[in-house]
Amino acid sequence: MNLAELQKKLVAAARAEVVNDRVPYAFEKRVTALIASRVAPQHLDLWVCGLWRAAISCVAVALLCGAWTLFTPAASAGSDDLSQNFESTLLAAVDQSDQAQ
Amino acid sequence: MMERTEAELISAVLKGDAASFEPLVQKYSPRVFATVRRHARRESEVEDIAQEVWLKAFDKLKSFRSEAPFEHWLMRMTVRTCYDFLRGHKRNRESSFTDLSEPESDWLERFVAAPESASDNADAAKLLIARVLEKLSPPARLVITLLEIEDRSVKEIAELTGWSVPLVKVRAFRARAEMRKILAKMTKDKYL
Numbered sequence: 173m174n175l176a177e178l179q180k181k182l183v184a185a186a187r188a189e190v191v192n193d194r195v196p197y198a199f200e201k202r203v204t205a206l207i208a209s210r211v212a213p214q215h216l217d218l219w220v221c222g223l224w225r226a227a228i229s230c231v232a233v234a235l236l237c238g239a240w241t242l243f244t245p246a247a248s249a250g251s252d253d254l255s256q257n258f259e260s261t262l263l264a265a266v267d268q269s270d271q272a273q
Numbered sequence: 274m275m276e277r278t279e280a281e282l283i284s285a286v287l288k289g290d291a292a293s294f295e296p297l298v299q300k301y302s303p304r305v306f307a308t309v310r311r312h313a314r315r316e317s318e319v320e321d322i323a324q325e326v327w328l329k330a331f332d333k334l335k336s337f338r339s340e341a342p343f344e345h346w347l348m349r350m351t352v353r354t355c356y357d358f359l360r361g362h363k364r365n366r367e368s369s370f371t372d373l374s375e376p377e378s379d380w381l382e383r384f385v386a387a388p389e390s391a392s393d394n395a396d397a398a399k400l401l402i403a404r405v406l407e408k409l410s411p412p413a414r415l416v417i418t419l420l421e422i423e424d425r426s427v428k429e430i431a432e433l434t435g436w437s438v439p440l441v442k443v444r445a446f447r448a449r450a451e452m453r454k455i456l457a458k459m460t461k462d463k464y465l
Binding site for chain 1: 292
């Protein structure tokens with residue numbers, strides 16, 4: 173038997189076949205619903221991503237504050253210094269008890 | 274409401290609007306189904322493969338570069354998904370051809386008696402080629418379908434499959450040999 177000829181005939185038969193492009197009813201709706209159901213669990217990923225972004229922003233703000241504290245000229249150590257006054261007020265009770273002893 | 278263009282739909286999907294994917298599915302599904310039907314072994318597999326194609330397309334939409342048409346990108350994905358499916362769902366290809374139906378046997382007998390009298394367009398010939406394709410290995414089946422049945426060039430096949438041009442040529446050579454071997458077995462089972 174001529175196998176090459178048989179092969180040619182069968183390939184020609186396959187070529188002659190018109191391929192059906194029928195799409196099942198509401199196929200696109202099913203695909204979209206499936207995608208929507210897969211997208212839902214990704215909210216957790218979004219939340220984690222948001223938290224990471226927030227953490228990065230916090231680090232950036234902390235670094236900026238640190239740099240600002242380091243590079244701003246130190247204020248005079250006079251009695252008008254707000255931080256000194258605040259500390260004295262906060263620790264007044266401790267100071268008094270120390271002096272009493 | 275004015276119909277949105279393909280680029281607008283893709284852009285909306287990429288921004289998180291999954292519903293904008295639906296018109297794309299609706300527009301290109303006939304083409305996807307036709308391609309899948311060419312490559313799938315059974316009609317029952319077709320819908321699963323087509324669904325897989327669209328899910329992959331959604332997941333990989335970020336990789337779509339708008340320089341080439343969306344349809345080309347989608348067809349590449351369809352062919353590759355079909356190939357992955359064929360590889361992942363290997364069937365027993367060792368079965369014999371002794372269970373040929375009567376029209377198939379008649380067609381084969383007509384061909385043996387007078388090759389020119391056996392029509393290319395006969396349903397029996399289509400059933401026979403479907404049997405032969407089913408027995409081919411996944412790469413051979415893909416190459417024969419694209420090269421011989423769809424009449425695509427080696428370069429086109431390389432683009433569709435992601436294989437190199439020399440690899441396509443090697444696989445085409447092996448696929449033809451594999452097909453001849455299957456045909457030889459088929460005629461041997463039938464006539465010996």
